[in-house]
Amino acid sequence: xxxxxxxxxxxxxxxxxxxxMGHPARMAILQFLxxxxxxxxxxxxxxxxxxxxxxxxxxxELKEAGLIQGEIEAPKVxxxxxxxxxxxxxxxxxxxxxxxxxxxxxxxx
Amino acid sequence: xxxxxxxxxxxxxxxxxxxxMGHPARMAILQFLxxxxxxxxxxxxxxxxxxxxxxxxxxxELKEAGLIQGEIEAPKVxxxxxxxxxxxxxxxxxxxxxxxxxxxxxxxx
DNA sequence: AAAAATGTTCGCAAATATACGAACAATAAA
DNA sequence: TTTATTGTTCGTATATTTGCGAACATTTTT
Numbered sequence: 001x002x003x004x005x006x007x008x009x010x011x012x013x014x015x016x017x018x019x020x021m022g023h024p025a026r027m028a029i030l031q032f033l034x035x036x037x038x039x040x041x042x043x044x045x046x047x048x049x050x051x052x053x054x055x056x057x058x059x060x061e062l063k064e065a066g067l068i069q070g071e072i073e074a075p076k077v078x079x080x081x082x083x084x085x086x087x088x089x090x091x092x093x094x095x096x097x098x099x100x101x102x103x104x105x106x107x108x109x
Numbered sequence: 110x111x112x113x114x115x116x117x118x119x120x121x122x123x124x125x126x127x128x129x130m131g132h133p134a135r136m137a138i139l140q141f142l143x144x145x146x147x148x149x150x151x152x153x154x155x156x157x158x159x160x161x162x163x164x165x166x167x168x169x170e171l172k173e174a175g176l177i178q179g180e181i182e183a184p185k186v187x188x189x190x191x192x193x194x195x196x197x198x199x200x201x202x203x204x205x206x207x208x209x210x211x212x213x214x215x216x217x218x
Numbered sequence: 219a220a221a222a223a224t225g226t227t228c229g230c231a232a233a234t235a236t237a238c239g240a241a242c243a244a245t246a247a248a
Numbered sequence: 249t250t251t252a253t254t255g256t257t258c259g260t261a262t263a264t265t266t267g268c269g270a271a272c273a274t275t276t277t278t
Contacts, residue, residue, distance in 0.1 A: 006158050007133040011140065019131030023266085024116040024124045027205075031120065034208045039217055041225060049115050054267050056226055061265095075224050075275045080217030090206040096136075097199040099143045108148055108189030132236085150255060163237050165256055170235095184245045184254050222277070227270105234265065240258085247252070 014096060017089045020065030025050060025058050030081070033068065039078045123205060126198045129174030134159060134167050139190070142177065148187045 007015075021027055025048055032047050033039065045055045059079060062068045066085035071078055116124075130136055134157055141156055142148060154164045168188060171177045175194040180187055 005156055007137055011136040012133045015131055015133040015136045018127045018136070022124055022128030022131040024120045025266095027120040027124045027127070028116055031205075031208065036209075042223095045225090047114055050266090051268055052225070053227080053269075057266080060226090072225095072274090075222095077225060078217065093202050093206060096140075097202060099140065100145075108187065134236095151253095154255090159236090160238055161255070162239075162257080166236080169256090181244090181255095184252095186255060220278085222275100224275085225273090227272075229270090230268090232266085234263100236263075237261090239260095242257075243255090245253085248250080 010092065013088075014092050016065055017067065017092065020062055020067055023058065025055070026062055029055075029058060029062060029079075030067065033079060033081050039080055041077045041079065044079065119201065122197075123201050125174055126176065126201065129171055129176055132167065134164070135171055138164075138167060138171060138188075139176065142188060142190050148189055150186045150188065153188065 021030070028048060029044055032044055037043065037047075041052075041055070041059070044059070045052050048055055050058075059068065059070065063070060063079075066082055067089065068079050069082045070080070130139070137157060138153055141153055146152065150161075150164070150168070153168070154161050157164055159167075168177070168179065172179060172188075175191055176198065177188050178191045179189070
């Protein structure tokens with residue numbers, strides 16, 4: 001076989017989280033939710049320089065990545081950090097970045 | 110004005126790093142470099158299930174995001190973690206994830 | 219019941235991303 | 249000087265992402 005290796009589950013999970021965080025609007029949404037200024041769609045939208053349809057789409061992506069969750073609180077919608085997955089992401093990123101960082105015997109000095 | 114706010118510099122920088130990490134192949138490359146198994150393109154390529162042209166492209170993206178750097182060591186090419194930016198990324202992600210995480214007075218419990 | 223408020227979904231356009239083989243460039247080895 | 253080795257770049261195809269307005273669905277309010 002030409003390409004023996006594939007990707008590890010951790011690499012894929014980390015990439016999935018990273019990808020979800022890979023847009024300024026989504027980072028802004030996450031920070032807004034972390035700051036607990038509000039959890040309502042309308043307030044999130046007001047904070048961002050994009051149309052509500054686009055905000056809704058970004059929220060959907062964050063939800064599908066598992067970083068947030070949403071529930072209807074008629075007539076509004078409340079979005080929250082998904083604590084369980086948030087902890088997972090925090091840990092995966094922490095492990096990733098403390099992965100020696102780099103060594104003394106680095107082939108790159 | 111309809112949309113008063115934009116994104117902060119930190120949000121954009123974090124998103125840029127996250128985006129670069131948002132693909133399993135690129136995560137695999139970073140981990141390979143961190144593990145210091147080798148820094149040569151050929152060895153990186155062997156580790157991945159994709160064509161060399163594609164590997165080269167992913168390396169270019171990581172380089173443009175500032176996470177790695179490359180130098181010619183004829184006839185090979187050596188890629189390395191960009192230490193300065195790596196530290197920056199580490200710090201930005203650490204700060205981001207320790208951003209209270211979430212509060213007791215969370216509007217989402 | 220009609221009107222207002224709040225978001226989601228649809229349809230579309232434009233921009234990016236992903237992947238590959240073939241061609242190319244540069245150095246090293248024969 | 250050929251030939252081999254090592255990567256990059258080019259051209260192309262396909263898929264995904266981003267963004268918007270309009271239409272739609274739901275619940276509240278009047």
